[in-house]
Amino acid sequence: MRISMGADNPYASDALEDYLKAKKNANNYLKSCGLNFTIVRLGSFNDEEGTGKIQLKERKNK
Incomplete structure (x- = not known):
């Protein structure tokens, strides 16, 4: 599973590291x-x- 994308690797973003x-x-x-x-x-x-539309994708487990 992957702004909240990036939660797998919170250290990749200095600005959002604590949140991630x-x-x-x-x-x-x-x-x-x-x-x-x-x-x-x-x-x-x-x-x-x-x-008014969204795009959904399913993450394949590694």
Whole structure:
């Protein structure tokens, strides 16, 4: 599973490192608790008008 993309490697972003570490810890806890879950990871933002649509992708486990 991969702003929240990047939670797999929080050290790659100095500006977001603390947030990404916390997100990684929360994701790991969720994975270990035995519940069914979906982790939604934000991609990127821009200043363009919204379309009302989203794009979903499934990450293949390594």
